[in-house]
Amino acid sequence: MAAISGLPASALDDACAGTQVSRPVLRSEVLRIIRDEPVDVMITTGGATFLAGEEFLAAFAAREAPIAVLMATRRTDTKVLARLREAGVPVERIEFPIDVDELRDRVQASLRAAHEPRPQPDPDPTIAHPESDEAQVEEESMPNINKTLEEAMKIDGAIAAALADWESGFCLGTAGGGTRLNIEIAAAGNCQVVKAKMATMNELGIKGAIHDILITLDDQIHLIRPLRRGDTLFLYVAIDKVKGNLGLARHRLQKLEAELVV
Structure with missing residues (x-):
């Protein structure tokens, strides 16, 4: 706050x-x-x-x-x-x-x-x-988020997915994860990553939106895509480095971001 x-x-x-x-x-x-x-x-x-x-x-x-x-x-x-x-x-x-x-x-x-x-x-x-x-909120809000995250989990090699608010640190929804990745902790931690990047861009006077942020680990790829229509929201998906395809994952996440209604 x-x-x-x-x-x-x-x-x-x-x-x-x-x-x-x-x-x-x-x-x-x-x-x-x-x-x-x-x-x-x-x-x-x-x-x-x-x-x-x-x-x-x-x-x-x-x-x-x-x-x-x-x-x-x-x-x-x-x-x-x-x-x-x-x-x-x-x-x-x-x-x-x-x-x-x-x-x-x-x-x-x-x-x-x-x-x-x-x-x-x-x-x-x-x-x-x-x-x-009431019905409209139920039909268009949480179910839409859940459906989007379910679709994100269909990306080849997807380990986990989340929708989070980088400004407040709240995680609005998650899918996957399990023992391999605590997706809620990962999403909350990456809120700080997005916040730091936003602050750096503001300090440097760089205009325009962030399309995505890529974090590459030994065996995983973490892809962050801020929502252009959600102000402080971002989609986040973790992908198995061997099973996934970065180009296809970026394309699919871009499409999901465009279709998501929050």
Whole structure:
């Protein structure tokens, strides 16, 4: 959040004074915390679409006490907000630029609300969310991501695939991996690779988009392709160096990136 907002981490910690702060970056860890930990407030900074997935909504609903969600993003997905609110998750938007004093007030208000009885969600008049929106989110968001990752796993020699948000470090979806590669850790680590490359390009004044980033290991090829329509999202696939074909893999990943709707 500090990297996105441009505020020092100390200022954000001060805004959350009186709370115990943790900073998970893996999707599986976020799900575990929602299921098992006594959390009152969650602040997201992008890549929050997965919170509206069935697995996460079920975890929110199963809690005895609700988690208040503060969503700080440059581009707010109104369908995600609507779906979370319809499921009874108290979610609010934080606009950019972030004001530390306002953030402090919002955190404290959320902490107070977290200890009140769970309210029935009220419709937000600023958000149009007909009944078809819920089905549309289900049909076009997570299933589309899962299908794309399944198709990525059909690339010759594919070991694992993921869709991640390099700005927040969140992993929106994974496929494959197993004992050969922990794909969630790999995707989270490569968020730093993409972030560093973006910062270097900005420092050098290089214009234009990154088409892909290639990392070659002894027995694997890791291919990263930022989404041109997803701002901070990237597709990531690890390929067996012997079984795969780099040219075909790049062509296939380019096609999947063009077809993906998030």
